[in-house]
Amino acid sequence: MRPSSKGFAVLGWIDGQLPWWITGPGVGLCVVALYGLVNARLGVSGAWLATIAPMEGWRPEPWRKTFLLALVGGSIVAALLGPPVVVHGYGRLSELLPPVALIPVLLLVGGALGYGARWAGGCTSGHGMSGCAAGSPDSLVMTATFFTVAVVVTLALNAVTGGAL
Numbered sequence: 001m002r003p004s005s006k007g008f009a010v011l012g013w014i015d016g017q018l019p020w021w022i023t024g025p026g027v028g029l030c031v032v033a034l035y036g037l038v039n040a041r042l043g044v045s046g047a048w049l050a051t052i053a054p055m056e057g058w059r060p061e062p063w064r065k066t067f068l069l070a071l072v073g074g075s076i077v078a079a080l081l082g083p084p085v086v087v088h089g090y091g092r093l094s095e096l097l098p099p100v101a102l103i104p105v106l107l108l109v110g111g112a113l114g115y116g117a118r119w120a121g122g123c124t125s126g127h128g129m130s131g132c133a134a135g136s137p138d139s140l141v142m143t144a145t146f147f148t149v150a151v152v153v154t155l156a157l158n159a160v161t162g163g164a165l
Contacts (some may be wrong), residue, residue, distance in 0.1 A: 027129065028129075030042060031129050031130055031133055034130075035130075035134075038061070038063060040061065040063075041122075041126055041130035041131060041134070042067075042125065042126065042129060042130045043122050043123055043125055043126025043127075043130060044068075044071070044123050044125050044126070045114075045117040045118070045122055045123035045126060046060070046064060046122065046123075046126060047064040047065070047067045047068040047071070048068060049118075050064035050065055050068070051064065051065045051068050051069075090102070090106070092164070092165055093105075093165065096161075096164060096165065120142050120145075121138070121142075122139075122142070124143070124146050126139075127139040127142040127143050127146070128143045128146070131143070
C-alpha cells in the first residue's frame with residue numbers, strides 16, 4: 001500500500017509521503033549547501049564507499065560517513081514517526097514473480113547497480129543532481145545514458161512480456 005502524498009501533519013508526525021514540491025527543492029538545496037560549505041558533490045555511492053570499503057590511498061572526507069548515517073537514520077526515523085505502511089513488494093514485478101524468484105532478481109539487479117555506479121564513477125544521484133548542476137560533461141553523458149538505458153529496458157520488458165511489465 002502506497003502512503004498518501006497529500007502532505008504532512010504539523011505536529012511532527014509524517015502523514016505519508018511528502019509532496020514533490022517540498023522534497024525536490026529540499027534535495028536541490030542540499031546540493032547547493034554542500035557545494036557552498038565544503039565544495040563537494042552530493043552522491044550516495046561515494047558515501048557508501050567511504051564508510052564500507054574505502055580504497056587504498058583514498059582518504060574520504062569525514063562528512064561522507066555522517067551523510068550516510070543521516071540518510072539511513074532519517075529513513076528509520078521517518079518509518080517510526082509515520083503511519084504504519086504495509087509494503088506489498090515491488091509493484092507489478094512482485095505480482096508476476098513469486099518471492100523465491102523475486103529475491104534473486106533483486107539481488108542481481110542490486111549488484112548490477114552497484115557495479116554500474118562504481119564503473120561510472122558515481123551513482124545516478126551524484127551524476128544527475130550534482131554533476132549536471134555543476135555542468136560536468138561526464139555527468140551529462142552518464143545521466144543521459146542512465147535515462148536512455150532505463151527507457152530501452154522498460155520498453156523491452158514491456159514487449160517481451162506482452163505488456164505485463
